[in-house]
Amino acid sequence: MKATLHAFLSLVLLLSLTGCLKTRAQLKEDGSDTPEAAASPQPVQVKEVAPQGQYAIDEIKSEITRLTGRIDDLERNHQQQAGSPNGPASKEDLKKLETRIIELEQAQANMLEAIKKFQNTVPAGDAVELFEKGRDQFRAKEYEASIENFSQYLKNPKGKNTEDALFLRGEAYYQLKQFKKAIIDFSKFPEKYHHSKKLPAALYKIGLAFDALGMKDDAKGFYQELVEKFPKSPEAKKAKSKSK
Numbered sequence: 039m040k041a042t043l044h045a046f047l048s049l050v051l052l053l054s055l056t057g058c059l060k061t062r063a064q065l066k067e068d069g070s071d072t073p074e075a076a077a078s079p080q081p082v083q084v085k086e087v088a089p090q091g092q093y094a095i096d097e098i099k100s101e102i103t104r105l106t107g108r109i110d111d112l113e114r115n116h117q118q119q120a121g122s123p124n125g126p127a128s129k130e131d132l133k134k135l136e137t138r139i140i141e142l143e144q145a146q147a148n149m150l151e152a153i154k155k156f157q158n159t160v161p162a163g164d165a166v167e168l169f170e171k172g173r174d175q176f177r178a179k180e181y182e183a184s185i186e187n188f189s190q191y192l193k194n195p196k197g198k199n200t201e202d203a204l205f206l207r208g209e210a211y212y213q214l215k216q217f218k219k220a221i222i223d224f225s226k227f228p229e230k231y232h233h234s235k236k237l238p239a240a241l242y243k244i245g246l247a248f249d250a251l252g253m254k255d256d257a258k259g260f261y262q263e264l265v266e267k268f269p270k271s272p273e274a275k276k277a278k279s280k281s282k
Contacts, residue, residue: 112139169199181210217247242273
């Protein structure tokens, strides 16, 4: 995990073009907030970031915030130079400012994209922990917390506990009366997991969720499908009375 984070941080710092950008207060203190300084890149010492999971992500997000402030400063300088009472800045100076703003905006976009890709990749060891934590939270009726962990786990659709995580997340949504979201999760079983042992239960839950939404005809269709395809299942016995 540490190696992955270290490589990721190296990539992001490279994309940021100028390393850790200074805050507005720092810029004013060292004089780099002047139009002349703003017109050219201002590389600074890169601060060492300890690659420790979410802490590292928070550090990068903080750099993005500072990057946004730097862009604002440059745009303000651009406007001030263009409307200066002493005469507008030279075309060359304005061009440098415009180029610098574009570079920083691109660096910001690259950093955001890198964070998105990293967060969508869950290492195997962490994935198991996420699933087990979500399962424990579900059993403790901490449904919102369990949904968050199951959602993180399901970012890797090939995990060995994918079906269980998907079903339990659907159950958690159902318990929170978020019936539409529950239907979406349970519907993945007839769509993708045709041979899953959880399919009869998923069909039954879809019917119950539609019932809870007052959509009786839609619910009846799933009850009937359940009875026809899985007549010997415990769920089919419950569905028979509801499909009439």
